[in-house]
Amino acid sequence: MPSPLKFCDSSDTYETSKYVLFGVPFDSTVSFRPGERLAPNRIRESSYNIESYSLRKKYDIRDAGLYDMGDISEHHNPEDMLEEVFSTVDEIVSDGKFPIMLGGEHSITTGAVRRLKKKVVFIDAHTDFRDSYLRERYSHASVARRVSEIVEKRNIVSLGIRSISPEEIETVPQKFFTSYEIRNDPHKALEYLKQFADDDIYFSIDFDGFDPSFAPGVGTPEPFGIDPIIVLDIMEIIKKKIVGVDLVEMTPLYDNGNTSMLAARLIQEIIASIESDTNDK
Numbered sequence: 001m002p003s004p005l006k007f008c009d010s011s012d013t014y015e016t017s018k019y020v021l022f023g024v025p026f027d028s029t030v031s032f033r034p035g036e037r038l039a040p041n042r043i044r045e046s047s048y049n050i051e052s053y054s055l056r057k058k059y060d061i062r063d064a065g066l067y068d069m070g071d072i073s074e075h076h077n078p079e080d081m082l083e084e085v086f087s088t089v090d091e092i093v094s095d096g097k098f099p100i101m102l103g104g105e106h107s108i109t110t111g112a113v114r115r116l117k118k119k120v121v122f123i124d125a126h127t128d129f130r131d132s133y134l135r136e137r138y139s140h141a142s143v144a145r146r147v148s149e150i151v152e153k154r155n156i157v158s159l160g161i162r163s164i165s166p167e168e169i170e171t172v173p174q175k176f177f178t179s180y181e182i183r184n185d186p187h188k189a190l191e192y193l194k195q196f197a198d199d200d201i202y203f204s205i206d207f208d209g210f211d212p213s214f215a216p217g218v219g220t221p222e223p224f225g226i227d228p229i230i231v232l233d234i235m236e237i238i239k240k241k242i243v244g245v246d247l248v249e250m251t252p253l254y255d256n257g258n259t260s261m262l263a264a265r266l267i268q269e270i271i272a273s274i275e276s277d278t279n280d281k
């Protein structure tokens with residue numbers, strides 16, 4: 001897994017770590033703006049410009065036990081990529097560690113869910129419930145559909161939706177809350193999550209779920225998105241159940257630096273949320 005650049009403050013060895021981060025440089029099914037394969041290292045670069053201390057949770061990330069194992073191999077075929085994601089996540093969770101996956105496009109999530117088989121919370125602008133897109137069943141536009149075939153629709157919820165195709169409406173996609181609902185009144189979505197989080201959860205953050213003013217460097221931007229601070233509220237609800245996370249659909253080719261910085265900071269805040277909860281017990 002070559003990648004000389006490591007996420008800042010990931011000083012632990014694999015053996016002593018609790019959190020294991022890895023990148024998936026894949027963007028072969030992107031339908032609009034490519035470059036997601038470049039995102040893992042750009043996120044790592046941004047991490048060196050952020051303090052390790054979370055003022056929100058009063059926790060130093062250096063105490064968490066974070067290890068960066070680098071990137072998996074570059075693939076052009078999505079099924080080959082998904083196989084390697086599966087085996088990488090299998091290694092991490094079999095060793096009792098928490099996987100943090102850096103995309104790459106959203107299709108990579110299916111590989112992780114294949115291994116974990118847990119409920120899924122998506123942040124996303126799109127329902128991603130097409131059966132296929134451009135004749136590819138493992139397209140980034142079909143990830144929620146593929147995930148539903150693993151864990152069933154009732155075990156998926158998406159937040160930030162504001163784009164859906166007629167095909168997806170007809171197939172009755174997963175439970176979702178639009179960005180308009182969340183921006184007007186987030187309480188309904190958060191109350192739903194409290195009931196939803198009765199079992200282990202995999203958290204998948206597609207950065208096009210956020211408004212482009214917060215995250216301009218994405219493959220398929222959609223106006224009228226959510227504020228990233230909603231993720232902090234979500235983490236307070238699901239932190240006791242979360243077993244893995246991915247951050248996907250960023251493309252440095254269209255970024256002004258804000259998107260990769262947001263990603264790096266969210267990684268820190270997700271860890272801080274989980275660790276502060278552990279330390280409070």
